Amino acid sequence: MIAIVDYGVGNLASVRKAFAAVGARADLVHDPIALRDAAAIVLPGVGNFGHCARELARFGFPPELRAARHRGVPLLGICVGMQLLFDGSEEDPAEVGLGFYPGSVARLTGVPRVPQIGWNAVRLTGDHPWLRDVADGDFFYFVHSYAAEAVDDVTLGTMDYGGKRLAIAGSDGLLGVQFHPEKSGANGLRLLRAFATADAGVGAGRRG
Amino acid sequence: MLAKRIIPCLDVRDGRVVKGTRFTDLRDAGDPVELAGRYDREGGDELVFLDIAASAERRRTVVDLAARVADVLFIPFTVGGGIGSADLAGEILRAGADKVAVNSAAVRDPRLIAAIASRYGSQATVLSIDARRGPRGWEVVVDGGRTPTGKDAISWAELAVAGGAGEILLNSIDRDGTKLGFDLELTAAVADAVAVPVIASGGASSAEDYVTLFRRTNADAGLAASIFHYGELTVGGVKDVLAAAGIPVRPPERAFA
Numbered sequence: 001m002i003a004i005v006d007y008g009v010g011n012l013a014s015v016r017k018a019f020a021a022v023g024a025r026a027d028l029v030h031d032p033i034a035l036r037d038a039a040a041i042v043l044p045g046v047g048n049f050g051h052c053a054r055e056l057a058r059f060g061f062p063p064e065l066r067a068a069r070h071r072g073v074p075l076l077g078i079c080v081g082m083q084l085l086f087d088g089s090e091e092d093p094a095e096v097g098l099g100f101y102p103g104s105v106a107r108l109t110g111v112p113r114v115p116q117i118g119w120n121a122v123r124l125t126g127d128h129p130w131l132r133d134v135a136d137g138d139f140f141y142f143v144h145s146y147a148a149e150a151v152d153d154v155t156l157g158t159m160d161y162g163g164k165r166l167a168i169a170g171s172d173g174l175l176g177v178q179f180h181p182e183k184s185g186a187n188g189l190r191l192l193r194a195f196a197t198a199d200a201g202v203g204a205g206r207r208g
Numbered sequence: 209m210l211a212k213r214i215i216p217c218l219d220v221r222d223g224r225v226v227k228g229t230r231f232t233d234l235r236d237a238g239d240p241v242e243l244a245g246r247y248d249r250e251g252g253d254e255l256v257f258l259d260i261a262a263s264a265e266r267r268r269t270v271v272d273l274a275a276r277v278a279d280v281l282f283i284p285f286t287v288g289g290g291i292g293s294a295d296l297a298g299e300i301l302r303a304g305a306d307k308v309a310v311n312s313a314a315v316r317d318p319r320l321i322a323a324i325a326s327r328y329g330s331q332a333t334v335l336s337i338d339a340r341r342g343p344r345g346w347e348v349v350v351d352g353g354r355t356p357t358g359k360d361a362i363s364w365a366e367l368a369v370a371g372g373a374g375e376i377l378l379n380s381i382d383r384d385g386t387k388l389g390f391d392l393e394l395t396a397a398v399a400d401a402v403a404v405p406v407i408a409s410g411g412a413s414s415a416e417d418y419v420t421l422f423r424r425t426n427a428d429a430g431l432a433a434s435i436f437h438y439g440e441l442t443v444g445g446v447k448d449v450l451a452a453a454g455i456p457v458r459p460p461e462r463a464f465a
Contacts (some may be wrong), residue, residue, distance in 0.1 A: 013275075013304045018282055047329035113428065115374060116329055117405045119211045119253055119458040139211065139458045141254075141284055143306075144332045160209050183284045183306060185248070186464035 003038035024196035045080030050092025111162035126130030126156035140179035213429035259289030278304020325372025384413025415449035
């Protein structure tokens with residue numbers, strides 16, 4: 001079973017329906033303990049980073065997410081769920097992320113429009129088993145005002161919005177995407193299908 | 209690079225798509241979910257569903273529509289028409305819509321925008337403005353263009369964004385249904401006044417209208433209804449012309465297989 005972390009944030013119905021469309025069963029999980037039985041975990045999130053971090057903690061998810069990460073359970077972070085993989089965000093410096101990756105999340109600057117809303121092309125800079133069906137330059141749907149800035153090189157994909165920004169971060173068993181694969185048409189469904197049929201995702205790495 | 213968006217709009221009444229000019233001379237144009245699928249296949253970047261019946265007893269239909277669309281469509285969509293409370297907005301979003309568009313009710317009570325944005329985020333909160341040229345600039349009109357409000361459209365857009373609106377859907381009542389092309393002056397004025405994305409609407413009849421829109425204004429997206437419904441234009445055809453003109457668009461996707 002794929003567990004979609006339900007902490008009251010995000011368009012969870014769309015994520016569940018997108019998995020259904022690729023033939024995978026995904027259930028909303030309210031109880032953190034239930035993550036112990038999950039074959040794979042999706043961490044969604046929209047809106048304010050601080051609100052997401054607070055709600056995730058209030059429901060008691062962070063320790064179980066860390067434990068799942070330790071066991072190597074495949075984990076996919078979407079949008080603010082991806083940002084939560086990092087240490088924190090300048091959107092709410094009082095709150096902390098899960099800290100799986102060092103680095104912080106910063107407001108988009110130097111662009112006429114914030115949030116970025118729409119389809120942007122993703123340049124792949126690294127390999128990951130769950131990206132096997134994604135082609136360099138594929139378009140995905142973004143809705144965000146902040147983007148993570150990775151310290152270590154976990155960058156697997158970037159997009160251009162007033163400069164090069166992080167679109168995909170990942171490593172063995174873990175992937176974060178700033179865009180919404182559940183709203184990115186066939187390109188997004190391909191990514192979700194690869195994730196749904198994944199083992200622990202061993203084989204991630206930088207390109208070239 | 210961020211692509212300019214082409215957005216087919218479906219005017220829905222009693223669960224069916226209708227389209228004349230927006231508020232009169234309605235013609236049945238089909239099943240919304242079926243049409244939505246067609247627009248998705250043609251390359252529509254997102255969809256807007258406007259419930260033009262918008263009476264209280266039909267609210268349930270709108271929520272059901274959002275759920276049915278979300279079952280089969282995996283691109284973003286907005287639902288608007290008669291949304292007067294954050295609770296109803298929440299129901300529609302939970303059913304699977306990505307954004308809700310508010311119009312008349314927000315004019316009557318601007319706090320509605322903040323109420324929705326604070327609960328569901330600015331990214332889910334679209335302000336739809338129907339604007340008509342007046343003696344001084346553009347005036348906001350409501351109830352499908354019938355009722356003037358005395359509000360200046362540009363000031364209203366600025367106020368709404370300050371209150372939490374994350375996108376502006378700007379419909380020119382003067383151009384709606386005329387096929388005279390987008391209202392470039394109005395669109396440019398609003399798109400330059402606010403820092404959130406602006407969707408231009410009203411008057412498009414050709415791919416060239418879209419080229420002109422994106423060359424002459426800072427609009428982020430162009431919306432149209434009837435020209436796509438009746439096959440006068442296809443989304444893909446518009447995008448081909450835009451791409452040839454050097455305007456960034458999302459190319460046709462590889463089929464899911």
